[in-house]
């Protein structure tokens with residue numbers, strides 16, 4: 001008699017991305033998850049009304065930041081039915097918007113939170129320019145309402161120095177190209193995450209799959225290894 005076949009693990013990767021930063025990280029992470037021991041389903045939240053990137057002007061960017069500070073919801077299209085299947089792990093990813101989860105993710109919690117997260121194992125992944133702590137606390141609170149287990153968190157910050165990082169993101173959202181502005185260029189080479197962060201995301205995907213396949217605890221993984229190290233307490 002051979003050893004019994006191990007049941008394939010199932011992972012759902014659910015995310016929103018406005019300016020492709022979370023999207024690129026998730027693409028890399030999913031590449032890292034390519035393994036016969038898991039099935040990975042993914043879905044990118046689709047706002048009903050397109051969210052323009054860049055937002056376009058300084059006043060419209062300030063207005064968006066103000067509304068998002070007050071946690072304005074962005075209504076989203078219904079999720080495909082496979083999102084509501086049972087999963088061994090849900091990766092919930094997206095950007096920080098004015099210290100909070102983005103409007104589409106807030107809408108997701110309002111409408112589908114109980115069906116998606118009740119009793120689930122969830123690893124949040126945050127993409128932000130650098131100010132993720134309130135977002136992380138807020139997510140933990142919302143997920144705990146559904147008795148979800150959150151063994152770990154993945155945080156990617158833009159690895160530029162302040163104040164250039166904040167100025168650069170603002171200019172980019174307002175429709176400028178900070179990488180090409182004479183006074184910004186020496187301090188700001190690139191908007192968003194770097195290639196080495198994408199490599200990291202890929203290696204995180206591999207680690208998650210390996211750990212799940214061995215039935216080990218995801219809390220034991222160290223996701224705080226890259227250029228933008230931080231204290232996640």
Ligand SMILES: Cc1cc2nc3c(=O)[nH]c(=O)nc-3n(C[C@H](O)[C@H](O)[C@H](O)COP(=O)(O)O)c2cc1C
Pocket residue numbers: 016017018019020021022023064065068094095096097098099100127128129130131132169173192
């Ligand atoms: C309306 C708005 C508000 C933002 N507020 C924050 C913030 O409070 N803290 C932060 O670190 N980044 C903030 N950002 C920057 C994004 O989190 C960051 O650029 C992220 O990488 C974008 O990911 P995405 O392309 O997947 O949407 C904000 C971006 C937008 C559009």
